[in-house]
Amino acid sequence: MPEGHSVHRIARQFARNFVGHRVQLSSPQGRFVEGAAVLDGHVMTRARAVGKHMFLEFDNGLWLRVHLGMYGAWDFAGEILMDATIASANGRMGQTNQRGTDPDGPADAVLDSAGENSLRSIGAPRRTRVRMAEQEKEIDQLETFPPEPVGQVRVRLLTDTVCADLRGPTACQVLDAAEVQAVIDKAGPDPLLDDSPAAEDRFTAVVRRKPTPIGLLLMDQSVVSGIGNVYRAELLFRAGVNPHAPGKSLTEDTVRGLWRDWAHLLTIGVETGQMMTMDDLAGADWVLAMKNRADRHWAYKREGLPCRVCGTHILLEEMGARKLYWCPTCQA
Numbered sequence: 108m109p110e111g112h113s114v115h116r117i118a119r120q121f122a123r124n125f126v127g128h129r130v131q132l133s134s135p136q137g138r139f140v141e142g143a144a145v146l147d148g149h150v151m152t153r154a155r156a157v158g159k160h161m162f163l164e165f166d167n168g169l170w171l172r173v174h175l176g177m178y179g180a181w182d183f184a185g186e187i188l189m190d191a192t193i194a195s196a197n198g199r200m201g202q203t204n205q206r207g208t209d210p211d212g213p214a215d216a217v218l219d220s221a222g223e224n225s226l227r228s229i230g231a232p233r234r235t236r237v238r239m240a241e242q243e244k245e246i247d248q249l250e251t252f253p254p255e256p257v258g259q260v261r262v263r264l265l266t267d268t269v270c271a272d273l274r275g276p277t278a279c280q281v282l283d284a285a286e287v288q289a290v291i292d293k294a295g296p297d298p299l300l301d302d303s304p305a306a307e308d309r310f311t312a313v314v315r316r317k318p319t320p321i322g323l324l325l326m327d328q329s330v331v332s333g334i335g336n337v338y339r340a341e342l343l344f345r346a347g348v349n350p351h352a353p354g355k356s357l358t359e360d361t362v363r364g365l366w367r368d369w370a371h372l373l374t375i376g377v378e379t380g381q382m383m384t385m386d387d388l389a390g391a392d393w394v395l396a397m398k399n400r401a402d403r404h405w406a407y408k409r410e411g412l413p414c415r416v417c418g419t420h421i422l423l424e425e426m427g428a429r430k431l432y433w434c435p436t437c438q439a
Contacts, residue, residue, distance in 0.1 A: 149166050
């Protein structure tokens, strides 16, 4: 399932390519015909991500709300103008086992396997197809525009130069402004939108009064927005917190530390397209970690392997119907 950083990156792509443009909406699949009709022909005025929700506003005062869920994905095609953070990744930074541009290297440092340095082409349209979901990848070069819909496309958004196809979402609906606000009000704070002391206080207060295990609270989108299975495992390992510890058993400093680390990791995720959770990597170690997920996480997907810190085997169990990875020694 796409975590918060992916949804923010998708919203940036819409802001770069669709906001300010008149958009045609259709439902090739036929399951969103009425919703598409009320937005068809209107100008998109805003793209906004809140945790795992994305909201696209139109000039008739209505919004398209999308939650990708487990299987949803967006395919962008056409003369795509890359958002700077996505351009620096060549549109593929989130794909496992691929290469990217070294953000700390010189402008002409090319690490991409295709030999392209997209830092030099930020703002230049690329006639291509890019898929954005939990991972990002360039599908292929575009021969004709608009392309024929592929698979069960719930909704297609189309301008003169770019189209975006949505497949497999958990939610795809038209809301008015009040309904959008109601969804946002139910969501926990998102540090990329609000990193104020008040947001931190809200998160801290909710966690510290709950008897629920912290491993479940971090996945509860009403407690904090955007955290999924990967970030849950990595945040708790980095904090040395047992995932079974009740929220109310944690110290205030520990809970505030979790919030601040989430803000830190979320920012890295948006900027690189990767859920990079190992700090202080440089040079060849950084490149290796950006290429391979196995080299950029402390605990996630490392069940049965020795902990990078203490050597104890990382455990795998189920919590809240999701896989949980943790070290019983470092997180005792």
